Amino acid sequence: MPRKNTATQDKGAGRLRQPAEIQYREQLQALASVDDTDRPENWRLSPASVLTYILGGEKITTTVKGKKKTVEITRKFYGDRSIVERAIVTLASDRALLLVGEPGTGKSWLSEHLAAAISGDSTLTIQGTAGTTEEHLKYSWNVARVIAEGPTADNLIPAPTMIAMQQGRLLRFEESTRCVPDVQDALVSVLSDKAIAIPELPDANMVWAKPGFNIIATANSRDQGVNELSAALKRRFNYIHIPVVADAKTEVQIVKQRATELLQRYALPTKVPPPVIELITTVFREIREGKSKEGVSLKQPSTTLSTAEAIGVTIESALRASYFGGDTVAGEDIARNIVGSIVKEDLNDLAALKEYAKLIAQKRAANNKVWNSFYQGVQQVIRQ
Amino acid sequence: MTALPWDAQAVRQAADTVLAEALYWFPVRHHSPAAARHLAAAIERRKPKVIFIEAPADAQALLPYIVDKKTRPPIAVYSSYRDDDNTLGLAGIASPAAEIPPRFSSWYPMTTYSPEYVALKTAARLGLEVVLMDLPHHALIEPANAAAGQAAEDTTTLNRYPEDQLYQRLAQEAGFRDWDEAWDSLFEFGEYSADLSRFRKELATFCAAARLGSDPARLAADGTLARERFMWRTITNTLKTRKIEAAEAMVVCGGFHLFLDRQDPQPPPGLPAGSTFNAVMPYSFFQISALSGYGAGNRAPRFYQVVWELGANPDPDEWLSRHVVDIIKQARREGEQVSSADAISIAQHARMLASLRGRAHAILDDIEDAVFSCCCKGDPAAEGRYLQRAIDQVNIGKKLGKVTPDAPRLPLVEDFFHQLSVLGLQDTVEQESRITVKLDKRQDTQRHQSVFLHRLRYLQIPFCRLVEGSTDKLASGTLFKEVWHIKWSPEVEPALIENNLYGDTLEAAVFSRLKDRLAGVSKLAGPTCRQLRQAVDMELPAMVEKLELACEQAIAQDERYVSLSTALHELQMLQRHAIYQHQAHEVIDKLIESAFDRACFALPNSANAPEEEQQEVIDALRIVSEALLGTEQLDQALFIHQVQHAAAISEIPFLQGALLGMLAELRVISIEESSQALAGFAQQPAERQLAAGDFLDGMLATCRTSIMLGADHLVNAMQVLLRAVDEESFLIMLPRMRIAFKRLHAAQLDSIAGLVAGYLGLEESKQLTRLETSVKAAALFAQIDKKVAAIMQEWEL
Numbered sequence A: 001m002p003r004k005n006t007a008t009q010d011k012g013a014g015r016l017r018q019p020a021e022i023q024y025r026e027q028l029q030a031l032a033s034v035d036d037t038d039r040p041e042n043w044r045l046s047p048a049s050v051l052t053y054i055l056g057g058e059k060i061t062t063t064v065k066g067k068k069k070t071v072e073i074t075r076k077f078y079g080d081r082s083i084v085e086r087a088i089v090t091l092a093s094d095r096a097l098l099l100v101g102e103p104g105t106g107k108s109w110l111s112e113h114l115a116a117a118i119s120g121d122s123t124l125t126i127q128g129t130a131g132t133t134e135e136h137l138k139y140s141w142n143v144a145r146v147i148a149e150g151p152t153a154d155n156l157i158p159a160p161t162m163i164a165m166q167q168g169r170l171l172r173f174e175e176s177t178r179c180v181p182d183v184q185d186a187l188v189s190v191l192s193d194k195a196i197a198i199p200e201l202p203d204a205n206m207v208w209a210k211p212g213f214n215i216i217a218t219a220n221s222r223d224q225g226v227n228e229l230s231a232a233l234k235r236r237f238n239y240i241h242i243p244v245v246a247d248a249k250t251e252v253q254i255v256k257q258r259a260t261e262l263l264q265r266y267a268l269p270t271k272v273p274p275p276v277i278e279l280i281t282t283v284f285r286e287i288r289e290g291k292s293k294e295g296v297s298l299k300q301p302s303t304t305l306s307t308a309e310a311i312g313v314t315i316e317s318a319l320r321a322s323y324f325g326g327d328t329v330a331g332e333d334i335a336r337n338i339v340g341s342i343v344k345e346d347l348n349d350l351a352a353l354k355e356y357a358k359l360i361a362q363k364r365a366a367n368n369k370v371w372n373s374f375y376q377g378v379q380q381v382i383r384q
Numbered sequence B: 001m002t003a004l005p006w007d008a009q010a011v012r013q014a015a016d017t018v019l020a021e022a023l024y025w026f027p028v029r030h031h032s033p034a035a036a037r038h039l040a041a042a043i044e045r046r047k048p049k050v051i052f053i054e055a056p057a058d059a060q061a062l063l064p065y066i067v068d069k070k071t072r073p074p075i076a077v078y079s080s081y082r083d084d085d086n087t088l089g090l091a092g093i094a095s096p097a098a099e100i101p102p103r104f105s106s107w108y109p110m111t112t113y114s115p116e117y118v119a120l121k122t123a124a125r126l127g128l129e130v131v132l133m134d135l136p137h138h139a140l141i142e143p144a145n146a147a148a149g150q151a152a153e154d155t156t157t158l159n160r161y162p163e164d165q166l167y168q169r170l171a172q173e174a175g176f177r178d179w180d181e182a183w184d185s186l187f188e189f190g191e192y193s194a195d196l197s198r199f200r201k202e203l204a205t206f207c208a209a210a211r212l213g214s215d216p217a218r219l220a221a222d223g224t225l226a227r228e229r230f231m232w233r234t235i236t237n238t239l240k241t242r243k244i245e246a247a248e249a250m251v252v253c254g255g256f257h258l259f260l261d262r263q264d265p266q267p268p269p270g271l272p273a274g275s276t277f278n279a280v281m282p283y284s285f286f287q288i289s290a291l292s293g294y295g296a297g298n299r300a301p302r303f304y305q306v307v308w309e310l311g312a313n314p315d316p317d318e319w320l321s322r323h324v325v326d327i328i329k330q331a332r333r334e335g336e337q338v339s340s341a342d343a344i345s346i347a348q349h350a351r352m353l354a355s356l357r358g359r360a361h362a363i364l365d366d367i368e369d370a371v372f373s374c375c376c377k378g379d380p381a382a383e384g385r386y387l388q389r390a391i392d393q394v395n396i397g398k399k400l401g402k403v404t405p406d407a408p409r410l411p412l413v414e415d416f417f418h419q420l421s422v423l424g425l426q427d428t429v430e431q432e433s434r435i436t437v438k439l440d441k442r443q444d445t446q447r448h449q450s451v452f453l454h455r456l457r458y459l460q461i462p463f464c465r466l467v468e469g470s471t472d473k474l475a476s477g478t479l480f481k482e483v484w485h486i487k488w489s490p491e492v493e494p495a496l497i498e499n500n501l502y503g504d505t506l507e508a509a510v511f512s513r514l515k516d517r518l519a520g521v522s523k524l525a526g527p528t529c530r531q532l533r534q535a536v537d538m539e540l541p542a543m544v545e546k547l548e549l550a551c552e553q554a555i556a557q558d559e560r561y562v563s564l565s566t567a568l569h570e571l572q573m574l575q576r577h578a579i580y581q582h583q584a585h586e587v588i589d590k591l592i593e594s595a596f597d598r599a600c601f602a603l604p605n606s607a608n609a610p611e612e613e614q615q616e617v618i619d620a621l622r623i624v625s626e627a628l629l630g631t632e633q634l635d636q637a638l639f640i641h642q643v644q645h646a647a648a649i650s651e652i653p654f655l656q657g658a659l660l661g662m663l664a665e666l667r668v669i670s671i672e673e674s675s676q677a678l679a680g681f682a683q684q685p686a687e688r689q690l691a692a693g694d695f696l697d698g699m700l701a702t703c704r705t706s707i708m709l710g711a712d713h714l715v716n717a718m719q720v721l722l723r724a725v726d727e728e729s730f731l732i733m734l735p736r737m738r739i740a741f742k743r744l745h746a747a748q749l750d751s752i753a754g755l756v757a758g759y760l761g762l763e764e765s766k767q768l769t770r771l772e773t774s775v776k777a778a779a780l781f782a783q784i785d786k787k788v789a790a791i792m793q794e795w796e797l
């Protein structure tokens, strides 16, 4: 599903979702072909080209299979330029990077693109959960063969950290603060020693990190754990705070671009007209901020309404419309998905939406077709 | 907004043309060490006969004091203007009232590394002539007809550097965050910084782009054209009259003015009539910093000072690591957990950021970002608060300037020092430590000192603080006593200078300030009477008369009980002073009478005051009742009647209690009667019973001495009440009752002490009975309070 876009989760045959380094291969290759400045060892691109890859806005002329071609570098991440600069510089330094912020602010997204641009591989990923163990982090054994042959280097199954160290690549560590302290401690030793010891092996029992190895972790500032990172770990990370997109225009732009890309990828014929995207973004924004453009104050639901959720609703509305044979998204499609996304667990959140429909949507419905169809849709869904 | 001219050729050509002129133009930026360094070198090399500098022409006479050895920047040239005859028609628009002349002032700050200051010093050393060529600021004040209708814009601090906005836009177009970043990366530390002629050329080109992209109508409106006419006229006239060749002269100005219109036929504006004052004053790095809101602010005065002191071509790593270490130290002082290891990471991070941003060296922007990357473990706006503060402090610093004592002082400053020596207070100047001064105003010298200090206090000069003012406690004999703390600080003189426009002497200045304020404040009796007392404290007889009239009117109009009783209190203080000093006090007597009457009539308006005002109402009740003591002048019957009336209409138990308590205190009703009212709550429905605590609290707030006489009744009433209420209501009432008893404790202490000390005139037997009763009462209350406390403890409250 589009809203869960971590690379590890959708590996496998017929995957819908390609990792960034494959999906944006053309852009990455174009950048590499003209990039002749210094770069840290084992980096695929120079820091300046990584920055261009993330922020976009350049056209590069290059030769692909003998033919001249102009490749446009699209914007991947919307936000302060200095945030991206600081992230890149951190990865080239001896500190690791922690992207921290509210859910849905594009932390995983930025992390994936940084890994793709710097290491050409965004799939060396660990998903942090309460169940994550040191084995997920470092290595495990092929138990059957260990019983037969004893522990040998061949019987060892390296975990993403070890692979990243061996290849001098970036390790992505998602939702890092959800891990238990033991796993965090293991990370401290990886970061300080730049090596993993394998005590079970008689000799050659150290794996050393090659230059280029570093970690991009993400953490949700709503998770309680985030403040509980051990002091030792905190010191080894540069925190970069990713704020919620500040202005409405940029948010519309993000939703528009991401939705278009995703619809193309699923080869959906459905069109999401710009006014619909604006409507979805506006609804999310106003309810999130607890205030409408006109200054009417609104109830706030318990769920977070991130940009990511707005993208999700847009895509799901499109999927739903195409499933039912429509070729443009209708008000009811949006209404249904917005209700689903706002009212998740707490039924009180339905009240927030009802209030919004009554106070805001109904007024706008009077002289706006899109809002009218949305308002009718909400009424219908709520009645059911 | 006009489009920016990206016709690079036209821009280059404009710059080249000016730079090729015989007259040598040197573009500068305020407070830039790089500009200062190159400018000094250019002056050394060319040794021009005359240097024109973009600084207000009316400061010309101050030049010797600016370059004086004993003067140490940061300093500012202060220029002020008072439109005495309302030539500009702004009286009442830019001043509080039509009869008050509008005043304007401006500051022209300089640091050790300001190009203008460095030019002045270099010229002085080489014996070169300097002419200040900028239009005095008051010539730019818009007269009334132009500003008609709309409120005058903030004309008191004119924006002298409108071109900064254009630079800002250009910088952003070029991909910089702001003009500060662009300046530092290109001119201060970047590729244009090393070589003099490259610096001059590139800066001129940059400014040419801003100039060609500017809107002529705006330049006319913001005064740029007027100033340039004056500058150009000054240059050409000076050269002509002195018979100096253009090639022998040099012009130092903001790069924007390199492109002024040499053919402009219009004459510069004349100077409006009025009084002007100019002075060199000590200034501070904070005042120069952008954080203080000053237009051409410098974002990091201390940082650039460090850079300046490192001399020509300093090693960038030197100031980078110095600056980072300073920030780390300050952040630790702010309580942040940062280490020297962080300092190394920050420096590394800053260098890498700089290189990613295409700079050879890290500048402030990189350093600041690096500090946040490496040390802020969360949201910069939340977790980064203290880091930001540390950065600001290190950037700005605390440096204060000094001005040579030889510099002429403004009249008001002169008067201040004169008074200090006349009053024997000259030793306080330049003292590091705080001095405590105790004054008895019955002695002439000390009274004069008090007047002087009161005047300074009124003008908010940071020199003295009134620690203990005179009180109305006649018994303790403090009516004429004051205690002051005096401490000299470098801010005293600037504060005085800013008041200079209000008058040449302290007396004149406080007089016009009081007048301004009188025109401005709403006509409330309380504040107006307080001003009257201030006028008396400051010995302003002429103002006293005016204020007496104002008080009379305010009292007649005011309907607020609290404000009227404040007025009454202030007036009584004045009356007592007058009586003891054997001065006439008929006017005050009359005012007191009318304030008292008006307060009595206003009292019922407050009988149902909202909760947040209730305490004020009770304080006011006591003020008015105390006013009655020892005077036949006031109509006690009126007060009693109004209190009764208020008690009858009050629906708020707290105020009811207070009003009945007051009646008991005035012996209109007995304690028995008011206690019965308390006991009456026992018969009320349960939810009304709860208010008994409020009632008791109010009663004990006003009934202070008489309660001692009828303590038994109160104790009985309490018992009736406690028996009647159920456990739950009692629980709710308890906290409030304890508050009430706390009041009583305080009151008892007062009054028992008062009894002993104050009734020496009474017969011994009478005194003893009173003393006995109150001791007995005190014991009874203590008993009840203990019981209540025990119950509270038992129920774990």
Ligand SMILES: Nc1ncnc2c1ncn2[C@@H]1O[C@H](COP(=O)(O)OP(=O)(O)O)[C@@H](O)[C@H]1O
Pocket: A005, A076, A077, A078, A079, A101, A102, A103, A104, A105, A106, A107, A108, A109, A110, A218, A245, A254, A258, A307, A308, A309, A311
């Ligand atoms: N500032 C942003 N720039 C670009 N895309 C964004 C931004 N914020 C959110 N998104 C989009 O939201 C979606 C989810 O973001 P994600 O990285 O999973 O959020 P997080 O990890 O912060 O919870 C992604 O598809 C991403 O494209």
Ligand SMILES: [Mg+2]
Pocket: A104, A107, A108, A109, A174, A175, A218
């Ligand atoms: Mg995520």
